[in-house]
Amino acid sequence: MTAIEDPIKLLHNARNLLAGAAACWNAGDPAAIDRCVAALDQSASELRAAEAVAIVDPKSLTGFGSEILQIRDQVAGIERLLDLASAFLRGGGWSSGDSPLYRVDGLEDTDSSLRPTAMAATRIQA
Amino acid sequence: MSNLLAALGSSASALDVLQQALGVVQNNVSNASTPGYASQQLNIGSAPFDIVSGAAGGLLANGLQSSRDTYADTSVQLQLQTLGLYTAQSQSTGTIQSFFDPSGTSGVAGALNDLLTAFSGWSASPSDATARQQVISSATALADSVQGLSQSLNGAAVQLNQQVSSTVDQINALGAQIQHYNVERLKQNQPDPGADANLENNLENLSQLVNLTTLTQPDGTITVLVGGGSPLVIGDQFNSLSASDFVGAQPPPANPEAPPTAHVLDASGKDITENVTGGQLGGLLDSRNRVLSSIIGDGQQAGSLNVFAKTLADTVNGILESGTVSTQAGAAAGAALFAYDDSDGTLAAGSLAVNSAISPDQLAAADSSGNSNGNANALAALGNSNAVNGVIGGENLVGYFAGIASAAGQENQTAQSNQSLQQQVVSQVTATRDQISGVSLDGQAADVLQLQRGYQAVSQVLSIVNNLVDSILALVPQQA
Numbered sequence: 001m002t003a004i005e006d007p008i009k010l011l012h013n014a015r016n017l018l019a020g021a022a023a024c025w026n027a028g029d030p031a032a033i034d035r036c037v038a039a040l041d042q043s044a045s046e047l048r049a050a051e052a053v054a055i056v057d058p059k060s061l062t063g064f065g066s067e068i069l070q071i072r073d074q075v076a077g078i079e080r081l082l083d084l085a086s087a088f089l090r091g092g093g094w095s096s097g098d099s100p101l102y103r104v105d106g107l108e109d110t111d112s113s114l115r116p117t118a119m120a121a122t123r124i125q126a
Numbered sequence: 127m128s129n130l131l132a133a134l135g136s137s138a139s140a141l142d143v144l145q146q147a148l149g150v151v152q153n154n155v156s157n158a159s160t161p162g163y164a165s166q167q168l169n170i171g172s173a174p175f176d177i178v179s180g181a182a183g184g185l186l187a188n189g190l191q192s193s194r195d196t197y198a199d200t201s202v203q204l205q206l207q208t209l210g211l212y213t214a215q216s217q218s219t220g221t222i223q224s225f226f227d228p229s230g231t232s233g234v235a236g237a238l239n240d241l242l243t244a245f246s247g248w249s250a251s252p253s254d255a256t257a258r259q260q261v262i263s264s265a266t267a268l269a270d271s272v273q274g275l276s277q278s279l280n281g282a283a284v285q286l287n288q289q290v291s292s293t294v295d296q297i298n299a300l301g302a303q304i305q306h307y308n309v310e311r312l313k314q315n316q317p318d319p320g321a322d323a324n325l326e327n328n329l330e331n332l333s334q335l336v337n338l339t340t341l342t343q344p345d346g347t348i349t350v351l352v353g354g355g356s357p358l359v360i361g362d363q364f365n366s367l368s369a370s371d372f373v374g375a376q377p378p379p380a381n382p383e384a385p386p387t388a389h390v391l392d393a394s395g396k397d398i399t400e401n402v403t404g405g406q407l408g409g410l411l412d413s414r415n416r417v418l419s420s421i422i423g424d425g426q427q428a429g430s431l432n433v434f435a436k437t438l439a440d441t442v443n444g445i446l447e448s449g450t451v452s453t454q455a456g457a458a459a460g461a462a463l464f465a466y467d468d469s470d471g472t473l474a475a476g477s478l479a480v481n482s483a484i485s486p487d488q489l490a491a492a493d494s495s496g497n498s499n500g501n502a503n504a505l506a507a508l509g510n511s512n513a514v515n516g517v518i519g520g521e522n523l524v525g526y527f528a529g530i531a532s533a534a535g536q537e538n539q540t541a542q543s544n545q546s547l548q549q550q551v552v553s554q555v556t557a558t559r560d561q562i563s564g565v566s567l568d569g570q571a572a573d574v575l576q577l578q579r580g581y582q583a584v585s586q587v588l589s590i591v592n593n594l595v596d597s598i599l600a601l602v603p604q605q606a
Contacts, residue, residue, distance in 0.1 A: 011598075018591075026170050033580030040587040047594035054601040065602045072595050075588060082584055 007060045010050035011067060017043035018074045025081055040078075047071075146187050153319075162326030164194035164563035166319050192319060196342070198559035199326060203333040203340070205555050207404035209548045210334035214409025215541035218286055219417055223538040225278045226531035234275055235527055237268035238438075242509040242524070249502035252491035253452070259486045265442075265463050269478045272435050276475035279422045279431065283385050286414035290388040291369040293335055293407045297358070298366045300332045301350065305364035308347040312362065317346060337404025354401035356392040365393035379425030383470035387415045387424050409541075417537050421530060428471030430530045435475040438523055439464035441516035442505060449490035449501040460490020460501065 021039035026032035054061050061068075150168045157163040169188035227233040244264040248257040307325045311317070325348065332338060332350070341349040343361070350359040357365050371386035373379050388411055389399045399415070402408050415424070423429025428436070443462035450457040461484045467477035493500025507513055513522040521529060 029170070030576045030580050033577065033584065037580070037583045037587055040584065040591060044587060044590050044594060047591060047598065051594055051598050051601070054598055058601045058603055061598070061602045065599065068595060068599050068602060072592075072599070075591050075595065078584070079588055082581060082588070 005049060005053060007050040007053040007057075008064060010046045010053070011064065011071065014043045014046035014050065015067070015071050015074065017046060018071065018078070022074070022078055022081070025078070036078075150190065157323065158564075160323055162328075162330065163323040164192050164319065164326070167191045167193070190316075190319070192317070192322070193563040194322065194326075195559065195562045198555070198562050199329075200340070201555045202552070202559050203329055203338070205548065205552045206330055206333040207337045207408075209545070209552050210336075210405040210407075211403075211409040211412075212541055212545035212548050213334075214406040215413055216409075216538065216545045218282075218289075218410060218413035219534065219538040219541050221282055221285075222279065222413070222418060222421070223534045225275055225282070226534055228531065228535060230528060230531070234268070234271045235524070235531065237264070237271040238524060238527060239509070240264045241268045242506060245502055245505040245508070248489075248491060249499045249506050252499040252502050255486055258489050261489060262463070262480060262484065262486055266480045268438075269464065269480050272431070272438075272475050272478045276422065276431060276435075276478075279418065280385055280476065283414060283418050283422060286410055286418065287369075287371045287386070287388045290390070290407065290410050290414065293410060294367050294369040294390060297332065297335050297352070297407065300328050300335070301358045301364055301366065303328050304332075304348060304350055304359045305362060308359065309362045311346045314346075333405065335405045336402060336407045352402070353390070353392075353398045354403070356396075356398050356401070367392060367398075373425040377426070381423055381425055381428060381470050381472045384424045384472040385422060387419060413537075417534070421534070422475070423472035428474070430526075430533075432472055432474040433518060434523065434527050434530065435466060435478045436468070436471075437516055437518050437526075439466050439474070439478060441508065441523070445501050445504050445515065446490045449493045451488060451490050451492070453492045453496055453498050457492070458488070461488040463489070 017039050021036045021043065024032055024035045024039065146168055150166050154165045167190070169191055170186070225233075227235060230236065230239075241261070241264040244257070244260045248254070248261050251257045304325065307321055307328070310321060329338075329340060329348075329350075336352045337354070338358070339351045339355075341351075343349060345361075347361050348359065349357070349361070352358045352367070356367075357363075358367070359365070368391045370389045370391055372389060373382060373384050373386050389397050390402050390407065390411070392398050399411060402411055419427065419429065421429050421431050423432050439462075443464055446460040446463055449460045451460060462481050463484060465477075465479050465481045466475075467473040491500075491502040492498050493504065497503075504515060508516045509522060509524045511522070511525075516523045518526045
């Protein structure tokens with residue numbers, strides 16, 4: 001059994017890891033997504049350890065409620081990015097499926113595979 | 127409040143970035159079959175995210191990245207130039223070859239054989255009127271056949287000259303489009319993928335027409351040099367080529383009446399024909415000015431068909447005019463069987479005819495030594511392998527004409543073989559280029575699936591983190 005860690009330090013670590021996850025976020029890069037998942041995993045470990053300490057000694061968290069709420073906001077921020085990215089993958093309702101960008105010679109989009117109706121049906125619950 | 131506004135701003139900018147990304151993906155898919163299109167990728171990065179400072183995070187678009195590979199594009203252009211050359215050679219030499227009968231039983235070869243047979247029959251019956259008439263009839267058929275072949279080949283020369291002219295027009299049209307690209311490019315700071323696709327397509331079409339070199343300038347414009355260095359497009363300047371048919375004046379032509387050869391002139395009027403060695407234009411010029419000229423002649427050479435016609439006529443006439451119509455004392459000298467225009471070396475085949483004044487009894491079967499069929503025998507021997515008369519370059523008349531037909535066939539066979547091989551080379555370099563810069567629909571779909579799996583993993587971990595945060599928050603003692 002290792003020495004009981006400082007829950008406040010654990011919460012700081014978790015918060016820093018969440019910030020790192022947000023910083024490496026790149027919706028179009030699978031490798032960046034993997035790095036983001038790893039950072040979130042590590043953050044969850046820190047929070048789990050903080051929870052274990054707090055269960056034994058709840059007073060150790062006295063006065064740190066606002067910091068925990070900031071962590072919650074941080075998580076909400078990443079969720080927001082995830083929602084938007086998921087909507088991108090689904091070809092969300094904000095897209096008409098007709099890009100104004102770089103269409104060569106005014107060619108019509110004859111491929112409907114990326115249109116909203118044909119996009120993956122899986123809805124990611126973030 | 128400021129945090130809420132920051133979050134809303136972050137969402138709006140992220141939405142914009144993702145909309146751009148979707149547009150790029152859709153554009154890639156839409157243009158998967160667009161000639162010259164190189165797939166694009168939107169680089170997406172993250173914006174600063176810090177609750178304390180109020181930075182709400184989000185996505186940033188870090189510009190488009192094109193997968194275009196200049197080296198791969200240049201390789202395709204070079205191979206297309208060679209393919210264009212072989213394709214034009216194959217088609218035009220095919221036309222030339224079609225005028226010759228490969229079996230040798232019809233056309234000029236067949237008519238020559240018939241005439242030699244008639245000479246042989248005449249040598250057996252030198253006084254026979256029917257045999258004499260047969261000689262004249264066969265000679266007429268041969269002369270008509272040579273004339274017909276000459277007319278067909280000269281007609282092909284005119285057609286090739288016209289094709290050279292129309293190909294130059296196509297080159298100029300493409301050059302004007304590239305000039306237009308340059309003009310538009312000078313107005314923009316960033317390259318436009320659609321315009322780039324058009325440019326690449328135009329360069330590939332141009333490569334099929336003529337050998338060229340392209341240089342990308344620092345301002346993004348393309349310089350196109352054709353035929354070993356003649357500028358076609360430089361920046362916003364377009365220098366048109368022109369086609370012209372004439373008998374070269376330098377060196378002074380030996381045959382001023384020769385059919386005019388095809389020439390290509392640059393914008394300054396300089397003759398760049400010799401430097402056009404690739405593309406369809408190179409193939410057409412080669413077929414017209416080298417292959418066809420070697421047969422029908424040009425300013426400097428009479429052409430093998432004219433050499434054949436002239437040698438045939440001179441040899442037959444020489445033998446006949448050296449003898450007499452009979453062995454009787456005081457018999458008249460023989461008359462010439464053939465006539466042709468000898469004012470120019472390139473006119474012999476086209477003007478070859480039977481002497482209009484000759485009658486069967488003017489044919490001299492007897493030689494100068496008094497042999498009653500000496501001349502007829504000598505004429506019948508023109509087709510022998512050991513013939514001493516009518517020999518050109520070591521070949522008798524039959525062999526020489528067969529050589530002309532064989533050379534035409536060989537040119538076509540070589541061109542067809544080259545074209546077939548080059549088509550494979552072009553397919554390979556095009557496939558390589560497409561792997562680099564083309565749009566892979568499978569690849570686009572795989573990217574989307576991979577991202578989807580990544581998002582699911584993020585979602586699951588976030589759910590765990592959320593639960594932990596809620597749990598910890600519940601443990602925080604309420605302060606009085």
